[in-house]
Amino acid sequence: MNIDLLKRLCEMPGVPGHEHRVRDLIAAEAQDLFDTIETDVMGNLICTRKGQGDDPERIMLACHMDEIGFLVSHISDKGFLNVSPVGGFDPRNLFSRRVLVCTSKGDYKGVMMAEGKPVHISAPEDRKKVPEPTEFFVDLGLGAETKNKIRIGDFVVMDEPFLELGSERIVSKAIDNRIACWLGLEAVRKLLKDGHSHRCELTVAFTVQEEVGLRGAKTVAFAKRPHIGIGVDTTLACDTPGVPEKDKTTELGKGVGLHMKDGSFISDMALVEEFETVAEAGSIPVQRTILAGGGMDGASLQQAASGARAIGIVVGTRYIHTVGEMIDKRDAIAARDLLAAFLASH
Structure with missing residues (x-):
């Protein structure tokens, strides 16, 4: 094979x-x-x-x-990217993912997170809520400089390696x-x-x-x-x-x-x-x-x-x-x- x-x-x-x-x-x-x-x-x-x-x-x-992936739909002044899904996602699988934002001039690694409070300051009822895919955002760590790197319509994919598990299984x-x-x-x-x-x-x-x-x-x-x-x-x-x-x-x-x-x-x-x-x-x-x-x-x-x-x-x-x-x-x-x-x- x-x-x-x-x-x-x-x-x-x-x-x-x-x-x-x-x-x-x-x-x-x-x-x-x-x-x-x-x-x-x-x-x-x-x-x-x-x-x-x-x-x-x-x-x-x-x-x-x-x-399946996302297109960048908005870029905030602080550099956070809002995204629009292209394909069907179960949002339960989107929490805390590493992603790749792809542009015509280069690709940028980032993280995808859900809007809202992190675990240490959130209430139990907050943690029960499953956000919609459009309630996730991407952080490239570039701050305001993001607007000079990314454009509306650039695309986003998950950034995970191809793996062989055991003798017969493939994961990707x-x-x-x-x-x-x-x-x-x-x-x-x-x-x-x-x-x-x-x-x-x-x-x-x-x-x-x-x-x-x-x-x-x-x-x-x-x-x-x-x-x-x-x-x-x-x-x-x-x-x-x-x-x-x-x-x-x-x-x-x-x-x-x-x-x-x-x-x-x-x-x-x-x-x-x-x-x-x-x-x-x-x-x-x-x-x-x-x-x-x-x-x-x-x-x-x-x-x-x-x-x-x-x-x-x-x-x-x-x-x-x-x-x-x-x-x-x-x-x-x-x-x-x-x-x-x-x-x-x-």
């Missing part, structure tokens, strides 16, 4: 509307894997391998590049959805390394602004009009204390997820069964998944223009939308192998 690539992808900052650094990293990695590489007006990176024949089947993988911020970016590259790399060809026209779209409404996937799917759309993403692994068994969604180490349904779309059942057949032939572990809410780029691929057959291929992830997102290497490898085997059959 190419851990170095995944580490570089996860640690690269890029929130909705500011995915350019991630896009540049992926474009460099993709040079030898695709026939054409282009960036559309929204910032989607569209990588295509030509198909065989005059009118080949069009298959698209959508792998979103953005991570932005695994949602840099693991899919890794899969979009590594599945094609495996396909070629194994000496397989494909008949289809294959497009891997590294999309923008998924976390704020599947926006990039909508435009790229409308432009390319795939016959088969594969949304590649994370999903919940709630195989942890405090979650009922029926709500676990996936279990780490039990294989790649075949995403049946979420709040945005329902997968094509024939595609689900085809993926299961491919997985069985290759002894690739899979698990069917249903997510009660949420959405993913597969929905945009399914609904663009006259529509497409669509499915989600997902990697179960504990603690999603936190700095402690955790996956199992075996599940990521299973997802890579399944995508490569499916593409080889088309």
Whole structure:
């Protein structure tokens, strides 16, 4: 498993509307894997391998590049930054975080804190209150000089290192959805390394602004009009204390997820069964998944223009939308192998 690539992808900052650094990293990695590489007006990176024949089947993988984060919305005279979230946060996970404020002229480390009194002078009722994400602020330690360094619209990400835990687990911020970016590259790399060809026209779209409404996937799917759309993403692994068994969604180490349904779309059942057949032939572990809410780029691929057959291929992830997102290497490898085997059959 190419851990170095995944580490570089996860640690690269890029929130909705500011995915350019991630896009540049992926474009460099993709040079030898695709026939054409282009960036559309929204910032989607569209990588295509030509198909065989005059009118080949069009298959698209959508792998979103953005991570949840914030945009600077106000700078006080004392240098405190107010922020506007881009993506869904549980504010219980935002207390006392180290962050990186990213600008066109350089990045600045800082801390994110909640408004209000610290523990030594707060009342018990104060400590029971959970602030909204907009009630957090960032302190860079620069005081009034902050206004000369930071501009409204600069973006903020969590600043935590990529870790390997034990022999099989990986923890990082932005695994949602840099693991899919890794899969979009590594599945094609495996396909070629194994000496397989494909008949289809294959497009891997590294999309923008998924976390704020599947926006990039909508435009790229409308432009390319795939016959088969594969949304590649994370999903919940709630195989942890405090979650009922029926709500676990996936279990780490039990294989790649075949995403049946979420709040945005329902997968094509024939595609689900085809993926299961491919997985069985290759002894690739899979698990069917249903997510009660949420959405993913597969929905945009399914609904663009006259529509497409669509499915989600997902990697179960504990603690999603936190700095402690955790996956199992075996599940990521299973997802890579399944995508490569499916593409080889088309």
